[in-house]
Amino acid sequence: MDASTVVGVLVVAGGAALMATGAVRKGRAVRPLRPARARAAAERADSRVLLRAAGMAIASARDAAGHGEPAIVTVEDVMRLTVEHFGRTDVPREQAAAALRRQYERAACATDCVTDAFG
Incomplete structure (x- = not known):
C-alpha cells in the first residue's frame, strides 16, 4: 500500500468512529448531567416563558388602551397568554405576578399602566 491509500483508510475509519460515537451518545453532551442542573435549566426556561407572556400582556394592554387611558394589565392576562401561546397550564399565580x-418595572409602566401584580 502506498501513503495515500493508508491516509484514505485512516480518514474513513476515523469518520466511521465519529459517526458510531454520535449514534451511541445521541446528543447526551448537550443534556444536563445532574438532576440539579436539569431543574435549574427548566426553571430558567419557565422564567423566560413567564417574562415573555408578561411582556406580551403589557404590549396588548397598551394597544387596547385608548389615548390618555391607563393600560390595565392583570396577572390573569399573563396566565392566559402563558397557556395560549406557550402551552403551560401549571403556572402558579405567584410566579406569574x-x-x-x-x-x-423594566417597561417603565408606572406612567401609563395599572396592574394587580403588586397586591
Missing part, C-alpha cells in the same frame, strides 16, 4: 412585576 412576579414576572409581571419584573416586566412592569
Whole structure:
C-alpha cells in the first residue's frame, strides 16, 4: 500500500468512529448531567416563558388602551397568554405576578399602566 491509500483508510475509519460515537451518545453532551442542573435549566426556561407572556400582556394592554387611558394589565392576562401561546397550564399565580412585576418595572409602566401584580 502506498501513503495515500493508508491516509484514505485512516480518514474513513476515523469518520466511521465519529459517526458510531454520535449514534451511541445521541446528543447526551448537550443534556444536563445532574438532576440539579436539569431543574435549574427548566426553571430558567419557565422564567423566560413567564417574562415573555408578561411582556406580551403589557404590549396588548397598551394597544387596547385608548389615548390618555391607563393600560390595565392583570396577572390573569399573563396566565392566559402563558397557556395560549406557550402551552403551560401549571403556572402558579405567584410566579406569574412576579414576572409581571419584573416586566412592569423594566417597561417603565408606572406612567401609563395599572396592574394587580403588586397586591
